[in-house]
Amino acid sequence: MELARQGTRLVLSARRLDELQRVAAATGLPDSHLLILPLDVTDEALLPTHVQTVLAQFGQIDSVFLNAGITQRSFVSETDFAVYRRLMDVNFFGAIALTQAVLPTMLAQKGGHFVVTSSVSGKIGVKQRSGYCASKHALHGFFDSLRAEVASEGLNVTIVCPGYIKTPISQSALDAQGGRYGKSDTHQEQGMAAGECARRILKAVATKREEVYIGGTELLGIYLKRFLPSLLSRILRNRSVEA
Numbered sequence: 001m002e003l004a005r006q007g008t009r010l011v012l013s014a015r016r017l018d019e020l021q022r023v024a025a026a027t028g029l030p031d032s033h034l035l036i037l038p039l040d041v042t043d044e045a046l047l048p049t050h051v052q053t054v055l056a057q058f059g060q061i062d063s064v065f066l067n068a069g070i071t072q073r074s075f076v077s078e079t080d081f082a083v084y085r086r087l088m089d090v091n092f093f094g095a096i097a098l099t100q101a102v103l104p105t106m107l108a109q110k111g112g113h114f115v116v117t118s119s120v121s122g123k124i125g126v127k128q129r130s131g132y133c134a135s136k137h138a139l140h141g142f143f144d145s146l147r148a149e150v151a152s153e154g155l156n157v158t159i160v161c162p163g164y165i166k167t168p169i170s171q172s173a174l175d176a177q178g179g180r181y182g183k184s185d186t187h188q189e190q191g192m193a194a195g196e197c198a199r200r201i202l203k204a205v206a207t208k209r210e211e212v213y214i215g216g217t218e219l220l221g222i223y224l225k226r227f228l229p230s231l232l233s234r235i236l237r238n239r240s241v242e243a
């Protein structure tokens with residue numbers, strides 16, 4: 001919605017076509033500025049074809065927002081291995097697959113911007129999010145490497161680390177057996193509005209920030225990890241499980 005306000009030409013992608021259509025209608029953008037392109041980031045073989053569809057309509061790809069993600073609510077001791085595979089497939093391999101599908105176009109253009117949604121959980125590990133935290137940490141390794149490789153080609157990488165943002169993310173969280181958690185968590189409910197988060201993300205993109213932290217006091221965890229890691233470890237160990 002923030003990009004639409006700026007008159008950007010948009011490709012809207014996720015799995016649920018009805019949701020994409022709802023958002024597309026809400027943008028108020030003309031058809032010439034919109035492409036609804038349903039996709040699943042785990043269908044990696046199809047992604048190059050989707051890129052061609054975008055190029056056929058718009059002729060170029062300036063930015064790609066690697067934002068698809070699912071989270072988890074389960075302890076390591078009770079979690080099925082398949083849950084870890086699923087979290088890595090969507091949050092990590094999905095982002096890599098889409099990046100590799102788009103990269104040749106951006107290299108040929110000698111320009112482009114990858115905007116990667118990590119998390120505060122990409123910087124610290126917390127209870128009941130072991131696979132989610134691992135997938136987000138992995139994004140930093142991959143995209144820091146990519147940035148180093150493509151900076152000289154005019155390509156940018158911004159890694160976004162939000163804290164608690166008010167979205168329905170906990171509803172679709174995986175439980176220990178890979179089922180739907182289906183509840184709203186208080187922290188997300190009381191978190192920053194998604195629109196405010198989006199505005200801050202776009203500001204970071206406009207100024208070509210390499211990494212940006214967006215949220216409230218939970219961001220302190222990132223700085224404690226860097227400067228007082230033992231203190232953070234004690235805090236996280238003693239913290240009751242979130243709801």
Ligand SMILES: NC(=O)c1ccc[n+]([C@@H]2O[C@H](COP(=O)([O-])OP(=O)(O)OC[C@H]3O[C@@H](n4cnc5c(N)ncnc54)[C@H](OP(=O)(O)O)[C@@H]3O)[C@@H](O)[C@H]2O)c1
Pocket residue numbers: 013014015016017019039040041042067068069070071090094117118119120161162163164165166167168169170172188191
């Ligand atoms: N909310 C927070 O507090 C918070 C904090 C830090 C980071 N984040 C990150 O922010 C990103 C967006 O999450 P959100 O909070 O906005 O939650 P959300 O409302 O649940 O959004 C997740 C989005 O990912 C899409 N998605 C999920 N699986 C997909 C797949 N296999 N292929 C394509 N699209 C897929 C979903 O659409 P479909 O279901 O239609 O596919 C949905 O649009 C995630 O990466 C999340 O980890 C969120």
